[in-house]
Amino acid sequence: MSRSERFITVATELLYETGNLDFTVQDLVERSGLSLRSFYQHFASKDELLLAVLEEAIRSYVSSLRGRIEAESDPVRRLEMYVTEFFGASQKSNRRASAALSRYLLTLAGAEPAELARVLAPQVQLLSEIIDAGCRAGRFRTDLPVAVLTNLITQTIMSAVEMDVLGSHLTGASYTAPDLWAFVAGGIAPSTGGPATRHQA
Amino acid sequence: MSRSERFITVATELLYETGNLDFTVQDLVERSGLSLRSFYQHFASKDELLLAVLEEAIRSYVSSLRGRIEAESDPVRRLEMYVTEFFGASQKSNRRASAALSRYLLTLAGAEPAELARVLAPQVQLLSEIIDAGCRAGRFRTDLPVAVLTNLITQTIMSAVEMDVLGSHLTGASYTAPDLWAFVAGGIAPSTGGPATRHQA
DNA sequence: ACCCAGCGATAACGCTATTCTCGTGTTCTG
DNA sequence: CAGAACACGAGAATAGCGTTATCGCTGGGT
Numbered sequence: 001m002s003r004s005e006r007f008i009t010v011a012t013e014l015l016y017e018t019g020n021l022d023f024t025v026q027d028l029v030e031r032s033g034l035s036l037r038s039f040y041q042h043f044a045s046k047d048e049l050l051l052a053v054l055e056e057a058i059r060s061y062v063s064s065l066r067g068r069i070e071a072e073s074d075p076v077r078r079l080e081m082y083v084t085e086f087f088g089a090s091q092k093s094n095r096r097a098s099a100a101l102s103r104y105l106l107t108l109a110g111a112e113p114a115e116l117a118r119v120l121a122p123q124v125q126l127l128s129e130i131i132d133a134g135c136r137a138g139r140f141r142t143d144l145p146v147a148v149l150t151n152l153i154t155q156t157i158m159s160a161v162e163m164d165v166l167g168s169h170l171t172g173a174s175y176t177a178p179d180l181w182a183f184v185a186g187g188i189a190p191s192t193g194g195p196a197t198r199h200q201a
Numbered sequence: 202m203s204r205s206e207r208f209i210t211v212a213t214e215l216l217y218e219t220g221n222l223d224f225t226v227q228d229l230v231e232r233s234g235l236s237l238r239s240f241y242q243h244f245a246s247k248d249e250l251l252l253a254v255l256e257e258a259i260r261s262y263v264s265s266l267r268g269r270i271e272a273e274s275d276p277v278r279r280l281e282m283y284v285t286e287f288f289g290a291s292q293k294s295n296r297r298a299s300a301a302l303s304r305y306l307l308t309l310a311g312a313e314p315a316e317l318a319r320v321l322a323p324q325v326q327l328l329s330e331i332i333d334a335g336c337r338a339g340r341f342r343t344d345l346p347v348a349v350l351t352n353l354i355t356q357t358i359m360s361a362v363e364m365d366v367l368g369s370h371l372t373g374a375s376y377t378a379p380d381l382w383a384f385v386a387g388g389i390a391p392s393t394g395g396p397a398t399r400h401q402a
Numbered sequence: 403a404c405c406c407a408g409c410g411a412t413a414a415c416g417c418t419a420t421t422c423t424c425g426t427g428t429t430c431t432g
Numbered sequence: 433c434a435g436a437a438c439a440c441g442a443g444a445a446t447a448g449c450g451t452t453a454t455c456g457c458t459g460g461g462t
Contacts, residue, residue, distance in 0.1 A: 003409095020311070022228065025450065035410045042453090096311070103307050109367045110221070110300055117370035124371060144383060147374030152357075152384045154371070158450065159360035163352065166310045169318035170355070172324060173348030182345060183353045187388035204439090226419065236441045237420090247419065 004042045004052075006032055010097045011053050019096030021104055045106055050104055051112075057101060059111055061089065062122040069126070075134035076185075082130060083157060083184050084177040089163045091177075102162045124150060131188070141190045205243045205253075212254050220297030222251055222305055225395055252313075253306055256320045258302060261289065263323045271326070276335035279387075284358060285329060285378040292378075293360045303363045325351060332389070336372050342391045350389060357385060 001009070010032045014023040025046055028064055029036050049194045065085055069078050090098035108116040117124075128150045134140040140149070168174050211233045214223045226247055230237050244250045250333050259366050266286055291299035308374070309317040329351045335341040341350070363383055 009215050024448085035412095037411080040410060040451070041408075067202060103311060104306075106304050106363055109363060110297070110304060111372040113367050116367065120371065128372065132375060141387070143374075144380055145374055147372035148376040148380050149369075150372050151374060151376060151383075152361075152381070155360040155364040156353075156357050158364075159356040160353075163306050163356040163359075164312060166314050166317065166352075169314040170321065171329065171348035171351050173346055175345075175349040176351060179345055179349050180353070182392075183350075183388040185391065186342070186390055187386055188382040189393075191383075191387065192390075192393050225417085236443095238422095238442080239440060241420070242439070 002027050003034060003038055006034065007039060007049060008052050008056055011049055012057070015053065015100060016094050016097045019094065020100040021053075025148055049107070051088055051115060051119065054101055054104060054108075058119060058123055066126055069130070075130060075137050076139050078130045078189070079134060079140075080181050080185070082127060083153070083181045086157050087160055087177045087180055091164070095135065095165065098161050099165050100191060120154075124154060127154060134188075138190070140188045149188060153188065154186075156180075156184060204235060204239060207235065208240060208243060209253050209257055211277060212250055213258070214219040216254065217295050217298045222254075237319065250319065252309070252316060255302055255305060259320060259324055261401065263327055267327055270331070276331060276338050277340050279331045280335060280341075280354075280389070281382050281386070283328060284354070284382045287358050288361055288378045288381050289327075293366070295368065299362050300366055303359050306359070309314060325355060328355060335389075339391070340388045344392055354385060357381075357388075370402075 007028065011023070011028055014031070015021060025036065025039060028049075032039075036104055038050075043052070053115065065082070068085070070079050072078050072081060078157050105116065105120075108119075126144060131140060131149050131153070132146050135146055135149075144152075157180070163170075164174065207228065212224070214228055215229065215232070216222060226240060229250075230240055233240075240250075244253070264281070269286070270282050273279050273282060306317065306321075309320075310359065329347060332341060332350050332354070333347050336343050336347055336350075345353075356379070364371075365375065
């Protein structure tokens with residue numbers, strides 16, 4: 001295993017054990033059995049390491065998810081899988097770690113949007129394909145562009161992961177993956193002239 | 202103006218000028234014309250100050266929004282105002298500052314959920330009232346509890362503020378307040394047996 | 403044999419939040 | 433009015449962090 005990979009692996013371990021990304025570079029280095037010198041030879045900064053951790057996490061998760069989703073053919077079912085599995089995975093594996101990652105993701109949105117877009121690309125790509133297929137099949141609304149729907153759903157899911165920690169504190173209620181899907185399903189369904197849609201983008 | 206208020210006011214100015222919350226306590230103190238000593242006499246930490254800034258921002262905004270919303274009677278229109286004005290306000294006033302605040306809000310979600318819930322209470326309360334009224338009037342779906350819908354919409358809007366910065370970088374598209382409302386309106390509409398709702402919470 | 407790129411160990415730097423010290427007013431209290 | 437408690441200003445001091453720099457080693461390629 002290369003030294004870069006070793007740093008990323010150990011950083012991921014620390015993330016999952018402590019539930020956040022504020023471990024020190026010193027901790028990381030000691031635990032890796034490598035040196036500070038070596039760390040800064042492979043990564044320009046701690047931020048660059050965190051970016052790599054995020055990228056790896058997304059890449060591996062999306063790749064596994066894509067496999068499972070392609071076993072299904074119905075676009076609506078595909079979207080349902082996408083939504084519920086994404087939410088469900090962050091519940092199962094490690095809620096706090098997932099929340100920390102999406103929090104870091106948001107700081108990236110402010111500081112380095114281009115970098116973030118690159119890292120998020122695989123995930124956005126997958127979702128975009130699903131939605132596009134659904135729109136062509138007439139199962140999803142077409143009064144909003146595919147790209148807009150993709151953005152909306154991406155952010156709804158991400159903040160669901162984050163806000164879930166709040167859940168009980170906020171309104172005393174917490175929701176489940178099916179609840180989230182029920183909401184998203186309504187949001188993306190073809191408009192029925194229900195309570196107010198009036199915009200053509 | 203009390204010294205606490207002065208610190209909060211100046212911090213808010215710095216937030217709006219620089220677009221983020223990483224100003225130094227030193228900066229804050231110098232600009233206030235007060236002393237470090239004094240700062241730590243009124244706030245236990247910088248975090249406590251930021252919390253107060255957030256609280257004040259929410260309190261004043263919700264109070265103004267509530268006034269405008271109560272001029273309207275239709276629950277659906279009320280929700281539309283809530284969604285579009287919240288999103289629109291963060292566009293007009295200062296996108297980066299709003300994004301920084303909601304980012305800080307998310308770190309609070311992880312670290313001090315109870316504190317965050319207290320600060321968000323006015324906003325959640327307003328939204329909750331609107332949704333409850335709409336459900337009673339049969340204009341909103343009732344297969345999900347009011348509290349769940351409140352959480353879902355709160356987070357969708359908040360992350361919309363945050364993610365908006367991404368917009369063009371992510372899918373090349375960015376959406377507008379009416380787009381956001383179109384999505385939310387679909388999500389909260391009474392279920393029409395459309396593309397999959399199957400959960401009873 | 404030589405070189406040099408990568409490495410380990412460790413000190414050092416700069417920035418930040420936070421605490422401490424000391425001396426001065428200011429205000430409440432008896 | 434006298435005195436004490438308190439808030440304050442100015443600034444030094446502390447501690448933790450990311451980051452950079454120093455120095456000496458080693459091992460493989462020429």
